[in-house]
Amino acid sequence: MPEASILIVHPDRKTQRVVHRILGVTGYRIEIADQLEQGMRLLQHVAPKLVVVDGSAAQSPQAAAFFEAARARGTEACMMLLGTAAIDQVPQILDMGAVTNLLVHPMPVLAEELTITAHKLMRGDLFGVEKYLLWGTDLHEITITRASQRSHVVAGLSESIRAHGQSARVASMTMLVADELISNAVHNAPVDAKGHHYRAEMARDIEIELDERHHVRVRWGCDARYVAVEVTDPFGSLDRDTILRSLAQHDVRESGGGAGMGVALSYRSCDHLVFNLAPGKRTQIIALVDVRYPPTERIPASSYNVFVESSP
């Protein structure tokens, strides 16, 4: 069995070196390829736990075969790095349905996000919004015990964010994301033994008392870099492919408002959306809203990560 490693496929030498330095701290062996073809050849000899690919690869006719080959070799996560110049490729990347982690970044690369992602993958320690916030950040926690609590929690969250000095825009984005994530956790997450989502079709304005098995945990905090909202349900019924399909609803622009729109809207309303999945046990979604820069100084696209806990 080949040694677990990380494979970087990027045509730019400087970016290769920067990513190598960042990921080198994980202690895993780093393999580097300039192009997908070279990466494909390397995959015959290595079994990377993580592959990191430049966003321009989305246009390559070999991209799908590369990701398929990586998966066949046991790769748990395919991360794509996307610089400012390649933002218009986001729909194409989402359509591929194979990229589990998209890191939109200013050049050369956003070290902190890459490091967090790599550590989570390599250590298998996925859960918790703390990983995205600075040390010492206060986290507020609320347990949702009835469906109607959603609107009160969302309104309270908005007021609290404004009271912390954040702008109306940040409060508005956070409200939207929190509302969608809580609604998803209360209504879409619960499944019975046959996998039937028994609350998905229930009207959202009907009151439901949630017993302990259905409680939803909401945590949020702000460290002056991000407002972060974490929503956790105890079902773990959301799967990777459903998420990637929902994110790919770039035609949310033409949507009539069907299922999955909540995830698509959440993705487009925050700067970074993180899915931590423990199948059959729990689903945790973390939304990060960047409060450091005005909208015009940021990249008009969002990052996402889909992490799936390995079975023991």
Add this chain to the structure above:
Amino acid sequence: MTDTRGRLNIDAGQGQWNLSGSIDETSALTELLSRAQNGVLVLDLAGVTFINSLGVRDWIRMQSEATRQGIAIELRRVSEPIIHQLNMIIATRGNSRVTSFYAPYACDSCGREESQLIDVAANAVGLANLVAPSITCPECAAQMAFNDFPERYFSFLVPETPRPS
């Protein structure tokens, strides 16, 4: 007198209906169409602070039904949360016409951020070229800068060209 549906309030104004609060699963927007006068429903949306995906669905239903009934919808003083949805989801636009809307501005000089009202007709030429109108900071009188990407924020004003099939 205020008609309250869930978290949405509807008040009669001068030839228009003023909406405020949140548009969500409880809003029953299609019922608003019965308040149209001479085939026109005028909605003032300055007070709408929030709309979720269920509210968006309700909004799209209202737009579809308005088209079916031949009712024209005029949207005045549209708040930023609604503008974001008009930009993200084409179906939310229906056949409605936006006559004025709020847009984010920031002052580089004093740091003030504010939503400013933009009249579509008065700024038609600039908006057609995706140029944000000039705004003076009410606090320090410096020039405020438009605080979003114009090609993204003003895209609801641009007629959508059909995508190639």
